[in-house]
Amino acid sequence: MTVETIGSERRGDVLLAAVEAGIRVFDLGRPLRIGMPQSPNHPPFWHTLPRRHGDSYRADGMSAANDLISLGTHVGTHIDALAHVSVDGRLHDGSDAMRAQTGGGFTTGAIDELPPLVGRGVLLDVPAALGVPVLDPAYEITPADLDATVARQGTPVGPGDVVLVRSGWGRRYDDREAYLGHATGVPGVGEAGARWIAARNVRLAGADTIAFERLAAGSGHALLPAHRVLLAEHGINLIEAMALEELAESGVREFTVVLAHLNIVGATGSPVRPLALVVSG
DSSP states (O other), X not given: OOTTOOGGGSTTOHHHHHHHHOEEEEEOXXXXXXXXXXXXXXXXXXXXEEEOTTSOOOTTSOOOOEEEEEOOTTSSSEEEOGGGOOBTXXXXXXXXXXXXXTTSSOSSSOXXXXXXXXXXXXXXXXXXXXXXXSOOTTOEEOHXXXXXXHHHHTOOOOTTXXXXXXXXXXXXXXXXXXXXXXTTOBOEEOHHHHHHHHHTTOSEEEESSSSSBOBOTXXXXXXXXXXXXXXXXXXXXEEESOOOHHHHHHTOOEEEEEEOOOOOTTOSEEEOOOEEEEEOO
């Protein structure tokens, strides 16, 4: 067998052979657009064209346009760094949070410490397990719910996995006020559910809501116990505002997940566009 051999017989490249055989890609990230739903705690997304076609021409008639964007790192589909939260002034690794942020960026726990990831992903479709299309506002996903979902799907969650918890709330994404759910509350895991996730030693956890976890009606982001458990106590990064509906409707529950965030030195988070890959056909 030579190195020129292609397809499934290419030496030592089973992954490439699988890709060549055909894969289906699910985009789990939301488009970045002006006015999209976001936490009021972060700078909004903005996009403009400072240079437009026709503003100037080159000698051969060509013209070029360019863009300017501004946004917080926790806007749109994004991943939280461990430095995003502290408890009693301490970060996940025990560092003094005030000292770690001296100089305008974090010296520990920042998103640039998280490497790109390719691994096993599991979608826990909680509404499907409970027999509803969307969980009720402010519904707390319990360990019993998660156990029931795993049992129904036959998809155990284990060390190093990326676990994505669907609430169905993503169906409200195009209605900004409904999706943010300040008046109604938002479904998601609470402290007990977060400890269920942490006990399985997952690498990352994600959800289809603005804050990952359950939000009580009228309280907004006043208390975030799942953030404390997962980020501060167990060092598990969180992905928020994910697009999970297409994946759920396809019936896919296990997949290869690919995640590469922006490598922003010292930042508490980053926009991200996760992909779920499955063999096609």
